[in-house]
Amino acid sequence: MSHTQVIGVHLALIEEGRVLLGQRAGTGFADGQWHAPAGHLEADESVLRGMAREAEEELGITIREEDLELVHVLHDLDADDGTGRLQLFFTARAYGGRITNREPGKCARLDWWPLDRLPHPTVGYAAQAFARIAEGRQVSVFRRSG
Template sequence: MNPPDHDGSPAAALPAAGADPITLVVGVHLVLTGTGGVLLGRRRNTTYANGQWHLPAGHMQAGETVTGSMCREADEELGISVREEDLVLVHTLHHLDPDDGRSRLQLFFRPTRYDGHLRNAEPHKCQDLRWWPLDVLPAQTVPYTAHALAQISAGRALSVVGWTA
């Protein structure tokens, strides 16, 4: 039996010696909102969610900060410049991917400002960019994206999807 924790309850079992910590895939998502709603792109020629609507997003690469990664993705996908200090973290989603069983940490950022004109800078990966009302997202929205946008609208900073209770 483990010794009691500071509050008198048993302490959680520690991992076995030599056990590796979990490795998370970190995704970054840009939440651009305006009078037209939220900006989504329709994915094309992709291995994940082809034909579905999704926020401008990508994965953190080695050597990047999460905010640096988001700034890179904003430039690559939309042709806009966002400074790291102009990003506000509006939601964190711990997502268990049903397709590959990997644990993913999805971070959703809203820029307070950006420079440049929005454009589809990756037409080979994005069929269309369109503004959608937050309460009327297209039926073919990536499910965890729709979930996160609903959580953001409700003012919730954290959610978990895909894990058994």
């Protein structure tokens, strides 16, 4: 039996102990919850290119691939559809431009939150990843309850 993994890329933009999160809206996934700017890879796209593309599409900022640093890998065991997901969390050493909400149809608003006091509700696996990032842990596994 083969196993499929979907790869997600997430921007863990942390400045002065606060992380940038967006409140999801109108997507059908976790609407109303807070989440990191994120997306999935496109065909033949590297994880670095995908993260840089998502940052530009969602936030209007440019990040050079060499300025991205992998800070956490979360293996999301999705009980809902049986598809495993590797969620990669990157931080940016530098970026250009001004952060703006470029997808208001998918993101109600952007805000900075203390890394140790995330808003409620935050998407479960993202909350776990940020807790592990704060602890300095590089890898975790998330199992959905139910």
